[in-house]
Amino acid sequence: MHINKAFVIFFFHRFCSHFTHYRCDDFVVNDTKLGLVQKVREHLQNLENSAFTADRHRKRKLLENSTLNSKLLKVNGSTTAICATGLRNLGNTCFMNAILQSLSNIEQFCCYFKELPAVELRNGKTAGRRTYHTRSQGDNNVSLVEEFRKTLCALWQGSQTAFSPESLFYVVWKIMPNFRGYQQQDAHEFMRYLLDHLHLELQGGFNGVSRSAILQENSTLSASNKCCINGASTVVTAIFGGILQNEVNCLICGTESRKFDPFLDLSLDIPSQFRSKRSKNQENGPVCSLRDCLRSFTDLEELDETELYMCHKCKKKQKSTKKFWIQKLPKVLCLHLKRFHWTAYLRNKVDTYVEFPLRGLDMKCYLLEPENSGPESCLYDLAAVVVHHGSGVGSGHYTAYATHEGRWFHFNDSTVTLTDEETVVKAKAYILFYVERQAKAGSDKL
Numbered sequence: 001m002h003i004n005k006a007f008v009i010f011f012f013h014r015f016c017s018h019f020t021h022y023r024c025d026d027f028v029v030n031d032t033k034l035g036l037v038q039k040v041r042e043h044l045q046n047l048e049n050s051a052f053t054a055d056r057h058r059k060r061k062l063l064e065n066s067t068l069n070s071k072l073l074k075v076n077g078s079t080t081a082i083c084a085t086g087l088r089n090l091g092n093t094c095f096m097n098a099i100l101q102s103l104s105n106i107e108q109f110c111c112y113f114k115e116l117p118a119v120e121l122r123n124g125k126t127a128g129r130r131t132y133h134t135r136s137q138g139d140n141n142v143s144l145v146e147e148f149r150k151t152l153c154a155l156w157q158g159s160q161t162a163f164s165p166e167s168l169f170y171v172v173w174k175i176m177p178n179f180r181g182y183q184q185q186d187a188h189e190f191m192r193y194l195l196d197h198l199h200l201e202l203q204g205g206f207n208g209v210s211r212s213a214i215l216q217e218n219s220t221l222s223a224s225n226k227c228c229i230n231g232a233s234t235v236v237t238a239i240f241g242g243i244l245q246n247e248v249n250c251l252i253c254g255t256e257s258r259k260f261d262p263f264l265d266l267s268l269d270i271p272s273q274f275r276s277k278r279s280k281n282q283e284n285g286p287v288c289s290l291r292d293c294l295r296s297f298t299d300l301e302e303l304d305e306t307e308l309y310m311c312h313k314c315k316k317k318q319k320s321t322k323k324f325w326i327q328k329l330p331k332v333l334c335l336h337l338k339r340f341h342w343t344a345y346l347r348n349k350v351d352t353y354v355e356f357p358l359r360g361l362d363m364k365c366y367l368l369e370p371e372n373s374g375p376e377s378c379l380y381d382l383a384a385v386v387v388h389h390g391s392g393v394g395s396g397h398y399t400a401y402a403t404h405e406g407r408w409f410h411f412n413d414s415t416v417t418l419t420d421e422e423t424v425v426k427a428k429a430y431i432l433f434y435v436e437r438q439a440k441a442g443s444d445k446l
Helices: 005-016 036-070 094-104 107-114 144-154 166-175 187-204 212-217 235-240 290-298 421-425
Strands: 072-075 078-081 242-250 256-263 266-268 309-311 316-318 320-328 332-337 340-342 347-349 379-389 397-404 407-412 415-419 429-436
Touching: 094 107, 094 144, 094 166, 094 187, 094 379, 094 397, 094 407, 094 429, 107 144, 107 235, 144 166, 144 187, 187 235, 187 379, 187 429, 235 332, 242 309, 266 290, 290 320, 290 332, 407 421
Parallel strands: 266 332
Antiparallel strands: 072 078, 242 256, 242 320, 309 316, 332 429, 340 347, 379 397, 379 429, 397 407, 407 415
16 A cells, blocks of 8 residues: 655654654654554655665666676686675665674684674564664663674675675664664764774673673783773773873973873874875875874874863963873774864865875884884784765765785675775775784885
8 A cells, every 4th residue: 555655754743742752863662552653664764765775776786797797706717706795775874884894804803703602682472683672672682792793794604695784783773872863974983882882792791691701711812912991801902902102291390291091993183284185196295194194193292272281280281292102002903084074164074085005004103112012013904994985974975995815895885896906095095994914924114
């Protein structure tokens, strides 16, 4: 039976006006016995998604043959299938898909979750996945770790072209209210929320089973590689955790203050002198490099009037200087380029191309005590890149490049294609994932 869209919207708003706790992009808890709110919600969601996905379906059909061909690769004269799996877009969820694909290609991190035992969340009449969650269920009925594990297990199996991360997305809605709805979100913000919530859940375990105990048994993650952030160490802090030394000096009395700050990623400004440059081949001055961004982050700077330092010796706020040193490097160095910044009225995007190396990123000169590091311990090789296409944070599209078993792939929601290094280095990176080099090998240093 065809239902008029205008009538459904009118009925939905009239119906929901009886519920005092309803608001846009939120959950209606008190449904009727016949589940009318649920039915209307499902119909509205279908209407909303149909317009968004229609164009994508047309493009998929046009690219179907080329996508199937790209799933075949000649290795040593024989043709093999690409086992990479895409992630379906559930309605502006490209920000999530790009992060998930990037994390799935960080081998040590991904393998940890895939080896976790499965958790049975529900049994009896409530067994199986529920399409919608409501507040009345309680948070004890969902597990971010479990749904994250299932999603990672579904990738790189080669059994399907694309996997739908619906269950994970609805758990995200449940425990991360900021991401409810179908509007475009910031991929970096999502990554931080995801890692923080995985870290917290791993510390506490689920259904009385401590997941962090598995970390203690993993011989590849030694105690020296752990960095505690908000409690006990987990695989999140063991892989992504580093430590910064924040050094502040009072310009009046010379008092020096030092403190150590744990981090999971570093957010780097693109220096102002490069912000007008948009392409690598533009000839008005030097190209901005990742080294320029790292230098800007770690160089000594004088704090402005809005950031006066409270000097304990002077007993008042004084002008001061600040400098960051890296006290401990992580196993996976995540670098976020700050492409979005607020002006008086709106949030603009810095579209500057930033040159970055695929191999041999040398972080030794940014260390607090470089003399104590080994010759290979400060070298990093690129594992994944998240790219934002478009002009603003509330619009555009996210894709990711990642390397798997020596080959580079481009992850564009459901579509996964082979690509090459030349294409990757031309990307306007938003988030870069560098993995610490383990074996000695020749490298081109940054």
